Amino acid sequence: MLRRLLRKTWVKITLASLITLSVLLLAAYLVFKWLFIPSVPQPEFAKPTSQLEEYVQDLDYLESYADLEKAFEDETRRGAFLRKITALRTQLDAMTPERFEIAVAEAIALSDNGHSNVSPIGISRRVNHFPIRTGPFEDGEFIIQAKQGFEHLLGAEIVAAEGHPMPDITDAFVAMYGGTEDRSRFFSHLYINSPALLYGKGFTASPDGARLSLKLANGETTDVYLAGTLFPEGRRSPFGREVMDYRVPEEDSGDWLHLMTGREPPLYLAEPDEPFLYRYLDDANGAYIKINYNWDVNGRSLQGWLKDVSSDMRERKPGFAVVDLRFNGGGTDATNRFAEELPSLVHNGGTIYVVTSRETFSAGIGAAAQIKKFAGNRVRIVGGPVGDRLRFIANGGELFKLPNSGISAPVWSTIEDYADGCWEWSQCFWFSPFFRREGVGDLEPQVLIRTNFADYADNRDAVMDTILAEVSGT
Secondary structure (H helix, E strand, O other), X not given: OHHHHHHOHHHHHHHHHHHHHHHHHHHHHHHHHHHHOOOOOOOOOOOOOOHHHHHHHHHHHHHOHHHHOHHHHOHHHHHHHHHHHHHHHOOHHHOOHHHHHHHHHHHHHOOOOOOOOOOHHHHHXXXXXXXXEEEEEOOEEEEEEEEOOOXXXXXXXXXXXXXXXXXXXXXXHHHHOOOOHHHHHHXXXXXXXXXXXXXXXXXXXXXXXXXXXXXXXXXXXEEEEEEOEOOOOOOOOOOHHHOOOOOOOOOOOOOEEEOOOOOOOOHHHOOOOOOEEEEEEOOOOEEEEEEOOEOOEOOEOHHHHHHHHHHHHHHHOOOEEEEEOOOOOOEOOOOHHHHHHHHHHXXXXXXXXXXXXXXXXXXXXXXXXXXXXXXXXXXXXXXXXXXXXOEEEEEEEEEEEOOOOOOEEEEXXXXXXXXXXXXXXXOEOXXXXXXXXXXXXXXXXXXXXXXXXXXXXXXXXXXXXXXXXXXXXX
């Protein structure tokens, strides 16, 4: 019976088609893997007998990063990276762990690609910190959180460290993170909080602590010596939104105090433990949608949540919408369908406001671009510039880790281009929403607003104040 069935023409055609399709899919996968999924070789070194040998082995292995990271296909960047490593080899006799941390970060940052960096979070976990956390405000470096015993420093501005003005220190740390300077300056506040890194950059005499010059909340100026301590294993290190929120850093860390504890925050900082937030602005007949992460968090489906948001908006018919992406550091393209639906959810051709900042990154930028793609000139961007150029290298992200220091950086393999669309089959990520499609040109804010300390301390969100004033015509 099987033989008779196999003799039938339609069966032969079906089998041949399935075999052909399987071969084509396998070939496509192999080509995709060859082009876009680099294999990171494992380091093979004998056990080092000294710290000097550890540094030498790490630098030997670091050189191979240039052959893996797509950003270093640019010969100018590659040459600068290899020259940096050569120069480091001549400085190893005077090297310290702090200086090596900085040097490796600066070398990899020569990729000039926002995704291709030693993680500032990783650096933060390997070095010590002052018993404070600061916020990267437009008008300076202000203390937002402090350990018990240092609460009198809350609200103070750090003016200098060991006599070095804070702007000079910020400038010095910009080279540790490649990509746009605006985002690099944002990460400088993490490095400023570490006496070990201040020492590594030559600003202080010891990695164990430093004398800080402060302008206190009452206007007085004072100098205070603060020692550095390591964060306990497993504890969350300071980063971005975790500094700019209203909670104590850890639920079980009663020894930390926050400048704004006990106060009701504005929407952009509300419910800091929630990855997504939706509020209907009844008084203004508008929808506020905050998306801090472009992926599912703690079992919560972003797409499922956005489906519920869409249903509510479809019923209420808001006259405008605010999509707040200012803390969105990326993830997946889970917001694409919502971006396509959004214009139809806002009644009467109303304005769609997209809020961005230098923390808006990767798929967070993609979410803003998708909204602009589908809503066109109905979109109004408010806030700060996004945290990367619209053409960048991403996807892949396999970890490259130095064998002795443990310093690591991801390896990226494909191009994304939200500005012009990405058209090269062998270079661009095939699953990007802008692969072989027109881009959006730019995401420059029509209304440029950056967060300053006075607004933060007074519980104001200048972005929403501006939007609501514009909507009401005041």
